[in-house]
Amino acid sequence: MTTVDSINRKFMKPRAANHVPLSPLSFIKRTAAVYGNKPATTYNGKTRTWSEVYTRCCLFASAIKKSGVERGEVITVLAFNTPEMVELQFAVAMAGCVLNTINTRLDTDTIAGIIAHAEPAVIVVDAELTAQLELALTEINTSEKQLIVIPCPDHEVSRHQFPKEVLYDDFLESGDPDDSWSLPESEWEAYGLNYTSGTGGTPKGVVIHHRGAYLMALGTVPAWGVPQHPVYLYTVPMFHCNGWGHAWLNALVAGSIICIKKISAKIIFDAISKYRVTHFGGAPVVLGLLINAPEIDQKTFEHSVQVMTAGAPPPPAVLEKVEQLGMEVMQVYGLTETFGHIMHCAWDTEWNNLDFVEQATIKARQGVQFTHTEETEVLGLADNQPVPHDGKTQGEIVVRSNTLMKGYHKDEAATEAVFEGGKFFRTGDIAVRHPDGYIEIKDRLKDVIISGGENISSVEVENVLYRLPGVECAAVIAKPSEKWGEVPVAVIELKTDTEYSETDILDHCRRSLAGFKTPKEVIFREIPKTATGKVQKFVLRQELNP
């Protein structure tokens, strides 16, 4: 039998003309050419156009090459959301290198561990963080690294702190304006090396690829309804999942990126108002910041403000208050391993007729697969088969997507463990499917509490706790019990000037929860969180069950 492909095989191979490696670098190149005069980054009153930003990226790539760094080597970045960070989301890959951004809020030991593991050829660091970086580098005896320092008005840059130190803009000047850059030979080449935030303990080095980065940005356009030329406020730290890929997204649609280095409710409200921000993203902790801000700092808006939230299921009460400020919230779900969002709570216009509480309940769901996600399924914990769409049966979310990492850097065993045969990626998140197919996360696999043979979703209990207005943060974890195996314990951080007794809390829980789900103990204390605001239950468990 002759098929079209077999007849033509000899001359229909992919060529440079018809098979271009997918890469977000193509977006910035195109936008610099087509929308070169449109604003790209704005920070501290200074705006650069896409043409200017592109030129600076090219200079950085050229300077890197001239400095002797080879394609495929790692460049580590320890910096805030300044315009340089936007540039680095492209410039490092333009040099053929692998971008490794590190969470600025990590402790010195962890930073040192990541740098030792990533083995960067060069480190870019905000002047405000040079002291911390020095401690980390000393710890691993690597003070000879080439450092590129992003200046900071409040922190004088010492040029003698490190033997090899150069200011970011001086480094750009060492680049050749006539130099050119090239796409990777294969779209499967590494684009970034992102260490996980550490809800599960030791950070793992997630290697992402050009192909996924391209599809992440492009797939976000239909799913979030992103128009041409949005005004985007960069509240999501770019050291986290490449800031959810939104720098690439803005390059794609020629958006105007408003950079802010530090986050506060006042700064966010003022920026939205001043620049007529149309889009921003933030973990629920950022949304909480906004709704809990003093009234004098709060603003409401007449223009449409779209908010993408992720990182933890936002309590319905938070969603409700944010929308009262005039913002439309879309919850998304993803992991560092999936480049960020791979599911979203796609809104059905028929739900517009529901009352607010019903709407908020739906919006708390993680929803359905993104445009670029091939498959999201919930597999039963016992039988590994898709769970019924009953809103009750729990299983683990598994994913198939072109926006899935290549694997964990230098860790074949961990990689094989999460890919389990290669067909799916196991997220470790426990969820149910509702009758309409929407997925709702119930817990992290390792956070499920098993009491007397019953599964207790710690998130369900936490949601009940959050209904108490004085609760700032709540975490429910397992405590060993001779009788039940495990029992739930509530750890609670109260708002300032709030007082609850253990009895207040337990009475409140009993009104909403089955007896076995009601916490057996309440501990009032500060709750450890990751830099992105996620509760670190493994730390709590270690501290409380030593």
Next chain:
Amino acid sequence: MTTVDSINRKFMKPRAANHVPLSPLSFIKRTAAVYGNKPATTYNGKTRTWSEVYTRCCLFASAIKKSGVERGEVITVLAFNTPEMVELQFAVAMAGCVLNTINTRLDTDTIAGIIAHAEPAVIVVDAELTAQLELALTEINTSEKQLIVIPCPDHEVSRHQFPKEVLYDDFLESGDPDDSWSLPESEWEAYGLNYTSGTGGTPKGVVIHHRGAYLMALGTVPAWGVPQHPVYLYTVPMFHCNGWGHAWLNALVAGSIICIKKISAKIIFDAISKYRVTHFGGAPVVLGLLINAPEIDQKTFEHSVQVMTAGAPPPPAVLEKVEQLGMEVMQVYGLTETFGHIMHCAWDTEWNNLDFVEQATIKARQGVQFTHTEETEVLGLADNQPVPHDGKTQGEIVVRSNTLMKGYHKDEAATEAVFEGGKFFRTGDIAVRHPDGYIEIKDRLKDVIISGGENISSVEVENVLYRLPGVECAAVIAKPSEKWGEVPVAVIELKTDTEYSETDILDHCRRSLAGFKTPKEVIFREIPKTATGKVQKFVLRQELNP
């Protein structure tokens, strides 16, 4: 030196979980799952949802497999824009087969030639076209083909005309509802076989691939600003470049496709009004139909209607009148070889302040590369180097894009000729670049007239002719001249009840054109066109310069 990719090479190969072949089939699968209850196709008062359409596609694919057709074989379709045609844009590929749609307006000889060349395993045909198909099949002695007939109320289906004939819905019933389908092993596999429309003579079989089809649809979303759930009127024939990929696009954004079998101004106006159509596409000839319709048939709209136009540079006068009807026009440019549009006249909001004539002049430009197009360049005819951005220097448009064909079916020589070394695809279209980088087509390479050593753009002369209100269609071609080499001749089709003399025409031209560009002769006659409304200058040349 160790790089991230070299360290991890052993275990970071692509897997089923993280490397899914790009294919528009993923769009319809997702939309059936997420937006299964949303309308997909509407025709003659009957609406099917995306879930229903998807099920019918699956049944078709299953029935094809059960009938013994193998993956990679061709399925030819000779049909109009009915819902079945929408289904076939997916169903054929779901069976692993290659979709070959044939222009219904072609003559029997050409249809026979295409079928003989494509060698389909099965043919799907509209009942209205069975007689024509029979003639074609008789010509090439292949009456034993399996035929699947799309019924048509006005044409009784004879069940005896062909030995192997089955109605479309009966064929679906032979499919197994429990059967599954699979994506291609490689996204580079053939998706379709589209014969060119024939402006250049013999049709060539353009082989398109899954990867390009996916990117075509996804890349159109930002470039055309397509929202979720558009209402799309399918005026572009789906036998032409897969209807510009808009069936895939609608599957991606869960659009509502309004099907119409025959086109008239009244049908289009009525459909836009009845269904509140938000998007449609059409060659300038369709736009001409609308603006020249009797006033009683015309309607204006309060809701936004986006029109994508392509196929020929629309005269500014046509653009102006269409916008007066309340429609926003975006011109795009592409070829069958490029899956349809690869450039578009991206609008800069700063142009909103220009007057209408200036705006229309810009909108007549083909513009800039689409989101999914890697590079569009204009290379000088003599030096093969990028032309200056002066709006004057002419060159040939060359393209690099993931939406470029694999090649011409069974024609290695023609394939190598257009890829010329593999780096670019040569379009054969002559254009200039304006100072802002926007590209404007001046002519087909083979339509340029060279008179006394000067290049004359036939399109430029035609645009002058179109300014005469009585000119329905104009074509300017070369006539051999002993003195000048070639001289321009104007062929003109007048509107009914219009009369111009040769002198009227030439006087008008002299007022706007240099002497050497002014036609030396005017011929009044009907002008031959392709099925998509493009003037067939090669036919005129053959007839007038035998």
